[in-house]
Amino acid sequence: ATLGPGDTVLVPNPAYPIHPYGVVIAGADVSHVPLIPGVDFFDELEKAIVESWPKPKMLIINFPGNPTAQCVELDFFEKIIALAKEHKIWVVHDIAYVDIVFDGYKAPSILQIEGAKDIAVEFFSMSKSYNMPGWRVGYMCGNKELVSALARIKSYMDYGTFAPIQIAAIAALEGPQECVAEICEMYRKRRDVLCDGLTSAGWPVEKPKATMFVWAKIPEAYQAMGSLEFSKKLLAEAKVAVAPGVGFGQYGDDHVRFGLIENEHRTRQAVRGIRNMFKKDGVI
Structure with missing residues (x-):
């Protein structure tokens, strides 16, 4: 237009x-x-x-x-x-x-x-x-x-x-807007579970103040892989799907994006998979 x-x-x-x-x-x-x-x-x-x-x-x-x-x-x-x-x-x-x-x-x-x-x-x-x-x-x-x-x-x-x-x-x-606050609170709880879980697993991430995403810098031990190969590794070994940062532009290649789309139980399960991968690789 x-x-x-x-x-x-x-x-x-x-x-x-x-x-x-x-x-x-x-x-x-x-x-x-x-x-x-x-x-x-x-x-x-x-x-x-x-x-x-x-x-x-x-x-x-x-x-x-x-x-x-x-x-x-x-x-x-x-x-x-x-x-x-x-x-x-x-x-x-x-x-x-x-x-x-x-x-x-x-x-x-x-x-x-x-x-x-x-x-x-x-x-x-x-x-x-x-x-x-x-x-x-x-x-x-x-x-x-x-x-x-x-x-x-x-x-x-x-x-x-x-x-x-x-x-x-x-x-x-x-109509009534309570549903908006409920949806927001749902994402906040998921954010807290994911960010606290990753940090405790040895992957410090900053809690976002907004959106349904967590933009996580690739841990130092894996940075040389780039976001695409690191995302493949997470999928194959931790059974966790993330979006490689390079998919959002060249300046995103040192990050991956988590979507807060799973409930808290599934999110904890994902964190366990990542922690186990870190242990196997000797990162923690």
Whole structure:
């Protein structure tokens, strides 16, 4: 709806795959911006803007983030909007995990920033907050021109979302919200079991403040393998499936992503399998 051959889009790396590949599908070019510890994201972003020709048309961001679970505060979005306005760049923010937050953290919206609607939109999915994955329903709000572009391409692609799904989404948004807190608490318990279990097994991991993922740095004894081979080893020897970090971009190759999709009992079982693998390898 907004991109084509000759356009360039800025995307953080690591990133959820559809963010860069949606750009590729549209025929545009991707400029990857490192979003990793020890690197100033805004310095890298400014450099990518200045060094790109033609000038980037759009920036796609996602906080709380998948796969890294990285969280930001309002001042981060203030800088994003200021930079985007200075260089006349659209901003698309994926806020799918806004409600899956823990330990008192509250995820801000980029549309809280004054003037953000001049250049930014925000996408929300019903999949996470209301446990409706696969229903393919959500919404976008913000800049009128970008919202109109989405409406235009949707009118060409299909005839609209199946009516019962639309009605269910309305009921979820307008009805009691206790279910959102219950879903969030379920993920918090799973997070605690996984992170505490891995740490006790000799794999220290940081507890994320949001999302349904744990972004775990590969233990030092296995770092030389890279994320793909290490993920294969976990699957074969510990019977645990993780997503290799390289699948989210080159800057993710020293991590793997755990999804908090199993109950606490199964999660403890996974931790035991990993601990046994560590023991066999002499890591602990």
